[in-house]
Amino acid sequence: MAGNWKMFKTPAETVQFFEKFRPLVERSSHCEIVICPPFTNLAAAAGAVNGSSIRIGAQNIAWAREGAFTGEVSGPMIAATGATHAIVGHSERRQYFGETDETVLKRTQAALEFGLTPIVCVGELLAEREAGKTADVLKAQFANGIAGLSEQQFAKIVIAYEPVWAIGTGKTATPEIAADAHRAIRGEVRAKFGKDAADAVRILYGGSVKPDNVKALMAQPEIDGSLVGGASLKPEDFASIVNF
Numbered sequence: 142m143a144g145n146w147k148m149f150k151t152p153a154e155t156v157q158f159f160e161k162f163r164p165l166v167e168r169s170s171h172c173e174i175v176i177c178p179p180f181t182n183l184a185a186a187a188g189a190v191n192g193s194s195i196r197i198g199a200q201n202i203a204w205a206r207e208g209a210f211t212g213e214v215s216g217p218m219i220a221a222t223g224a225t226h227a228i229v230g231h232s233e234r235r236q237y238f239g240e241t242d243e244t245v246l247k248r249t250q251a252a253l254e255f256g257l258t259p260i261v262c263v264g265e266l267l268a269e270r271e272a273g274k275t276a277d278v279l280k281a282q283f284a285n286g287i288a289g290l291s292e293q294q295f296a297k298i299v300i301a302y303e304p305v306w307a308i309g310t311g312k313t314a315t316p317e318i319a320a321d322a323h324r325a326i327r328g329e330v331r332a333k334f335g336k337d338a339a340d341a342v343r344i345l346y347g348g349s350v351k352p353d354n355v356k357a358l359m360a361q362p363e364i365d366g367s368l369v370g371g372a373s374l375k376p377e378d379f380a381s382i383v384n385f
Contacts, residue, residue, distance in 0.1 A: 142366055142383045143175040143260060143301070143345060144373025145200060145228060150178060152185035158376055159189035165380035167193065172366065174383055175226050175260075176373065180214050187223025198226030198260065201234060204247035206255075216255025227252045228368075230262045230286060232305040242285030249287070253294050260299045260345070260368065261287055263326065267306035275304075276325050283329040295334050300344045301368040302326060307348030309370060316357045316364075319346045323363035352381040359385055 150158065155178055166174060177198040178186050186197045203213035219227060229252060230245035245261065252259035263286070265278040279302075290298070302322050304314050314322070323344045331339035346358055347368030358364055373379040 142172050142379075143198070143226075143228075143299075143368045144177065144379050145231070145347070145368060145370050146176065146178045146182075146374060147200070147233070147370060148179060149374055150182060152182050155182040155185045156189050158374075159186065159195075161376035162380060163190070163193055163195070165376060166195070166383050169380075169383050170194070172383065176379075177226065177228055177260075180219075183219065183222035183224050191223075196226055197222075197224045198228060198258075199224055200228050200231065202227040202229065202248050202252050202257065202259075204244065204251045206251075216251050216257055220255055220257060224257070226258045226260060226299075228262065228301075229259045230282075232262060232264055232303055232308060236305070242282055245282075245286035246289045249290065249298065250294070253290075253297055258297060258299060260301050262301045262303050262347070262368070263287075264303040264305050264322075264348075270304065270306060275322060279322065279325050280329060283326065283333075288329075288333050292334055292338065295330075295338060296341070298342070300326060300330075300342060301347050302344060303347035303368060309349070311349055313349040313351075313354055313358075314346070316361045319348075319358060320361040320363040323361070327363065350382065352378055352385075355382045355385045 175196045199219045203215045229248045234240040249259045263282040265275045327339045343365040345366040345368045350367045350369045
């Protein structure tokens, strides 16, 4: 269960969150918990979860170790804060900041190179879904953004399916729609990396996941977890999602 805080909270607010959140999930051993705050909060978050099983991730990662890349943050910098994960290719990065399938691959490879677990996002726009192109979009995003990994690299990643039309809109893919997309992604994995890899990879669903719909989503055998946006900002809400 992963939480993406997007551009919310200060370091002080981050510490306050974990003071409330930690006791609510301290016995939650059934899943891995990852929270991805803004870069400025990574160190505070890592300190606040020290001694617990909660992991911290970044919301993006540069493809280079260092250099003249103003505004970027590298894998070694992220790892130095105590973070262990990095979201790659979130739809908002694609939509607003020019992320492409090719840069997604480079960032994924960088995360792996520097010992971080990438959560690689794929998903279609509303117009693409309405045009019946969901499977084609997922196929292309996989082919250009994930399939370039080696088998050993692929075994270390997490995939998140996030239909862009369901992010922050209040619209949620029905459990069946989400499961169909997850099946399509797993089919691409099977074709490229084999059955064992397809069975083993964790595919998260992201798109207006809330306490009142998480149980129905997680009842689908194709869905291995959730990438939660707004509901991860409130300790009680995210804890209830974790403990569905």
